[in-house]
Amino acid sequence: MLRSVFILVLFFTSIHLYCQSTQPNIVMIVVDDMRYDEWGGGGHPYLQTPAIDLLAKEGTQFNRAYHAVPLCSPNRASILTGQYPSRHGIIDNTARNQASFMLDLFPKYLQEVGYKTAHVGKWHMGNSPAPRPGYDYWVCMEGQGRTYNPVLFEDNTSYVAEGYITDIFTDMAIGFIQENAEGPFFLYIGHKAVHPEAVQRDDGSTDLDVPKEFIPAKRHEGLYRGKPYKRSPSYSPTSRVEEGKPVIKNAFKLRAAALEKDPRWAGSMDLGISEKTIQTRAEMMLAVDESLGRIMAELQKLGIRENTVVIFTSDNGYFYGEHGFSLERRMPYEESVRTPLIIRHPGIPKPAKTVNGLTLSVDLAATALDVAGVNNAGTVQGKSLMPLLSGEKDEIRSSGLIEYYSNENPFPWTAQLDYRVVVTDQYKYIKWLRFDSAELYDLKKDPYELNNLIEDTAYKAVVKELQGQLRVLQLEALGLE
Secondary structure: OHHHHHHHHHHHHHHHHHHHHHOOEEEEEEEOOOOOOOOHHHOOOOOOOHHHHHHHHHOEEEOOEEOOOOOHHHHHHHHHHOOOHHHHOOOOOOOOHHHHHOOOOOHHHHHOOOOEEEEEEOOOOOOOOOOOOOOOEEEEEOOOOOOEOOEEEEOOEEEEOOOEHHHHHHHHHHHHHHHOOOOOEEEEEEOOOOOOEEOOOOOOOOOOOOOEEOOOOHHHOOOOOOOOOOOOOOEOOOOOOOOOOHHHHHHHHHHHHHHHHOHHHHHHOOOOOOHHHHHHHHHHHHHHHHHHHHHHHHHHHOOOHHHEEEEEEEOOOOOOOEOOOOOOOOOOOHHHHEOOOEEEOOOOOOOOOEEOOOEEOOHHHHHHHHHOOOOOOOOOOOOOOHHHHOOOOOOOOOEEEEEEOOOOOOOHHHOOOOEEEEEEOOEEEEEEOOOOEEEEEEOOOOOOOOOOOOOOHHHHHHHHHHHHHHHHHHHHHOOOO
């Protein structure tokens, strides 16, 4: 009898361990507005991020990861559906509440194979904080929320949570991990950091002349005060635009006219991006790094660290005055369209340490489903990154598509700047859709995108090839290939 009981215990234990090994937990962390190089190991000159650095050391760093669209709402939709904006329909930051309830989110496919799923943090595909389909646990804030003492919506119940929002989200994420440690679980954390916040007047109102500020946790305030940031060769504090960017040059003329007509715009723009702005952003990132460290420590404490895949990325980049841009992230240049991407998959015996092959934000949904052993959902357009992680392949695509749809807000001079981009291992081709204008850059020779080669006859064949690729990629994005 005892022998039979012992055999049964071994049997069920082995089944449990098998399920754990074939269905690892997944934690996806999406930082708001974080540049690809805005972490210690990514090249920031003074920001110290030991937890992110350790994740990169233990995992895989993707050096050529791009956003399918460099803007909050549409790219978050792309991350969670694996689709291009032209397919899922969230094309800008307009509050498309109803449409966001109809998105084919990949967490629901994880639910179908036994995963407990959670969304903790910023949603921003429509401002409604109500739970979306596909999640067992839901914590959200309405729109951009507040950095301190935010109003949270937890499974349809609203209340004011006291404290700093990054810490609050981390506490709630850890609570979900503790309650679901048996796994498998999927946890999505959408940080508010490092997004600025308009300072409110005593009456609660804001206006154009009210600056947007980056608000670190009080324990981090001033830690980087006085630290200088080494500027890029493309930095232009006077908004001088390099020759070969006529569309941008015209946009800046419209910006100057708007400033002359209504000087209040200047208060919220931080032209040139001050050292203080970069310093306070770095101080905000310290809480994000601490959050990752706390989560990894909790996974270790619960004995599930080696059965949890961690994906760390951002929703769009940010300019530090490069090419004359300030408080901006929606333009087709590297500071905006590249993303930090680190994946730690302890189940891969010898993971690649770095990947130089092109990847896109639409690939993250396919990757999460592949990690869980789920056959790729029919609506997912991205490709799994598992062959890159394992070293089986050096690349999964020879070119990538980046889309952008403009609107009038928040800055009227960025209206009509719709574009499509084809990026390869060497070139970037930018087609401005509402203008008879295009740009071509050799990223290997000109990583700062200073020299537009579109009129150079030596590159006629390259332009023709990239134009052909753009047509094919656009049809694929629309699902018409």
